[in-house]
Amino acid sequence: MKRTTYISAAASVVLIAGGPVAAATAASADTARTVTTAAAAVPAAETAEEASAAALKHYPGVVESLDEDGTVWQVDVISKDGKGHAELEVAADGTVTELNRDTDENATEHKDLLAAKVTAEQAMKAALAAHPGQVWSVSWEDDEDGGAHYWDVEVRSSDGKTWNAHVDHATGKVTQSGSDSDDGDDTTDDTN
CATH class of the missing domain: 1.20.5 (Single alpha-helices involved in coiled-coils or other helix-helix interfaces)
Known part of the structure; x- marks a missing residue:
């Protein structure tokens, strides 16, 4: 015991x-x-493509512009009905901060963007196919003089050059591109 x-x-x-x-x-x-x-x-948002995806998950719609700003991405998204607009900040860790949201936008101002067959994400892919590198900005451009609408995509290549590509909003074709090198020498070429 x-x-x-x-x-x-x-x-x-x-x-x-x-x-x-x-x-x-x-x-x-x-x-x-x-x-x-x-x-x-929360997926990482270290690239423009990842930042776009994080922004659209937070505020569904169409990316109007995206720009790398230091360690964050500034993203403007238009709602699918054209009446809403959100200014978002996406951190590299994928965290989305809403800086501003409007719900009384004039939908007719965004009708061409909403009707575009090529999205910002598709425009980035087309620009990268023409000029490999990393996208640093993309923005919807509408010529106020009645000209064609297009996506303006800035790509930085590994050799330090910055390429500005115009991507057709209907076909995705890179219609114009130019390079800015580090020495300030600008060259422009048309890729048709």
């Missing part, structure tokens, strides 16, 4: 001492799962 008491007492000491360690280990495992889940819920 004494032997059973000693074994029971020894087992109790192990359980008492090991209980907090086991509980801490279990808590650490739960915290690790929670952190991993939280990180997976």
Whole structure:
């Protein structure tokens, strides 16, 4: 009987001492799962394409412009009905901050953008196909003199050159592009 008491007492000491360690280990495992889940819920937005996707997930619509600004992306999104406009800031970790939201836009001002067959995302892909690199900005351009609408996409290549490409809003064709090199020498070429 004494032997059973000693074994029971020894087992109790192990359980008492090991209980907090086991509980801490279990808590650490739960915290690790929670952190991993939280990180997976917000995809990174290190590229223009990722920033666009994060902005559209936050505010569904059509990207009107996107521009890299230091460590964040500035993204303007027009709602699908043309009456809403959101100015968003997308951090590299995918966090979206809404800077401004309007709900009383004149929908006719955005009718051409909303009717464009080529989206900002497709324009970025077309520009990258013509000039490999990384997109730094994309914006919807409408010539106020009745000219054609197009996407203006800025691509920076690995050699330090910046390419400005005009992408046709209906076909996705890169209709004009130019390069600005680091030495200030500008060259322009038409790719048809």
